[in-house]
Amino acid sequence: AVTPLPAWAASDEVPHIATRDGRHALIVDSAPFLMLGAQINNSSAWPATLPKVWPMMAAMHVNTVEVPVGWEQIEPEEGRFDFTIVDQLLEQARAQNVRLVLLWFGTWKNTNPQYAPRWVKLDNARFPRMRRADGTLHYALSPFGKATLAADSKAFAALMRHLAEVDRQNTVIMLQVQNEAGSYGLARDHSPEADAAFAAPVPEALRKRLGKPAGSWTALFGRDAELYFHAWHVAGYIDKVAAAGKAVKPLPMYVNAALPGDPFTWQDPNTYASGGPANTVIDVYKAAAPHLDMVAPDIYNPKHKAYLGFLDAYARPDNALFVPETGHAPEYARHFFAAMGRGAIGWSPFGLDPLRYRPSLPLRSKLDDEAIAPFAANYALFARMARVWAKLAFEGKVWGASEPEDPADGHKQVIPLGKYVATASFGSGDFGPTDPKGNAKPTGGVAIAEIGPDEYLVTGYFARVEFGLADPKAANLILDRVEEGTYDAAGKWQFLRVWNGDQVDWGLNFTAAPQVLHVKLASYPIR
Ligand code: N0T
Known part of the structure; x- marks a missing residue:
């Protein structure tokens, strides 16, 4: 509809x-x-x-x-x-x-x-x-x-x-x-x-x-x-x-x-x-x-x-x-x-x-x-x-990736976001260290949009998303807050819950479930 x-x-x-x-x-x-x-x-x-x-x-x-x-x-x-x-x-x-x-x-x-x-x-x-x-x-x-x-x-x-x-x-x-x-x-x-x-x-x-x-x-x-x-x-x-x-x-x-x-x-x-x-x-x-x-x-x-x-x-x-x-x-x-x-x-x-x-x-x-x-x-x-997405796309604030099928291409896609970089990996599972082997069939996809300063809409299927700083020597990156929510009929964000602990410690893991996140990033100094 x-x-x-x-x-x-x-x-x-x-x-x-x-x-x-x-x-x-x-x-x-x-x-x-x-x-x-x-x-x-x-x-x-x-x-x-x-x-x-x-x-x-x-x-x-x-x-x-x-x-x-x-x-x-x-x-x-x-x-x-x-x-x-x-x-x-x-x-x-x-x-x-x-x-x-x-x-x-x-x-x-x-x-x-x-x-x-x-x-x-x-x-x-x-x-x-x-x-x-x-x-x-x-x-x-x-x-x-x-x-x-x-x-x-x-x-x-x-x-x-x-x-x-x-x-x-x-x-x-x-x-x-x-x-x-x-x-x-x-x-x-x-x-x-x-x-x-x-x-x-x-x-x-x-x-x-x-x-x-x-x-x-x-x-x-x-x-x-x-x-x-x-x-x-x-x-x-x-x-x-x-x-x-x-x-x-x-x-x-x-x-x-x-x-x-x-x-x-x-x-x-x-x-x-x-x-x-x-x-x-x-x-x-x-x-x-x-x-x-x-x-x-x-x-x-x-x-x-x-x-x-x-x-x-x-x-x-x-x-x-x-x-x-x-x-x-x-x-x-x-x-x-x-x-x-x-x-x-x-x-x-x-x-x-x-x-x-x-x-x-x-x-x-x-x-x-x-x-x-x-x-x-x-x-x-x-x-x-x-x-919401069409407006962000018109403003040039969207990125996306789909899973490669050829093992020679690796099972990761690096998505440069300017100050940050997102890495989408496929077949890492939803818990434990990133070790992407590819999904059994190529089904993974990730979409990211910048919705505000240091803040991103992140969604996808069968993929893990990890954020980093484009310059990792500049600071230490942390997650300020990860919200799961939905958009209502008028395109307004409706908060459902905060993802924390196991839901973020091993990256943001998207499965077959339709989930949309708002991810607010922050950093603290190296020393
Ligand atoms: C497309 C569609 C429809 C052996 C084919 C694709 C549609 C037309 N043509 O189902 O006919 O109307 O625009 C042509 C692709 C040819 C590939 C032949 C591979």
Whole structure:
């Protein structure tokens, strides 16, 4: 359920991304909002199935649900719009007290035009597909298709107009424009128009942004020339769709990326979604798509190094970190803490409703309550402090860590806090000296926020947290007071008890229990 608004937040202004000092907040109802999200399956948003998604959302304690709206659903025949499903979504989401992110499945859905109406996807003459170098047709629609761009923009603007009319209360807080755009198996279009553009010099706006001299795509970008070229044109296309929608209602808009295998290794653009907003071409999107607030990673690699590498690639002064999709296997849950620590405005595992293949047997699917438990636990911990956390994140006062799975990476994460340093260790047990062996499975996560002078909010699961001074020779550190508490519905701290003795002598030990601490540090001189 959504955290009720504190008094200082009441207003009906349109949600937007605020940026200050290179940090970001998603502003909803006039205050920073932390999106605790889940994305439903691709085929779940139909009148017959939609009611079946809500119980799992409630069990997960989400405050936001990401839901696809397919172009074919709202414009089955050209020019005839049908917003029945959008109206049902709004009504049911409001009844559930959750916000919505709508996912516009238009020209590109996992790169293909499967969600375009049949009057689009069956008319290659009017809505051209990309061509390979040998002239044969590739499956993806071409970003050079002017009629395609016009038709997609018109439909998206109609959706936004409908929201402007029927959603004054902003149940919908954000839009995803397309889904994992680009193309697989072909790095760029080879239509005559595309070939001519590829032979021309790189546009000044792009090369200036990248600090490059004048030159051809091949001269400036070498083995990634086709990747950059395709990204420039796909991004420019999506930017125009977003602009058409923003002109009607200026909600935050973003694009999501199907990523290469890891963020460190070069990969041939013919082997991943070329043209989409991958980590390799974020700057191209920034130059080509000023109407998009964010580019965002869909992270399906659970390995600690890769996951954090992708987070770091997208957390930039010019880009709010937002994870619109991540895996729903248990090993992904811990990375919620790493995302929180980087000031993410939201995080959302994919496919978390029971309808993946068998709507008639919703409770027999393998996505049952047990499968969602680690995600539900994360959100239970953050649900009532989501507004508090989002404000602290916007002020740059948050840190986080998730457990590495590779013994070679050790079972500790050091978190520098300025004057202090926190060490998170995993698999130390909850009593006795620190001897981290790693949890049986990588489940540990820690989140820390500075809430006042020498005072920190500390929480996590399956982890020990120990504080030290960044300069241990300067003084002796002691715990002044460690309070366990909860946040009430208005985001106010409610004291439960003081942790002392065994509860602090061996570090602050977080187990499977949802516990939030306020830790006040103090020191006395060396001599
Ligand atoms: C995601 C989801 C949905 C062999 C996959 C991830 C969602 C889309 N695509 O369930 O389709 O709509 O955005 C692509 C990851 C491909 C990995 C292939 C590994």
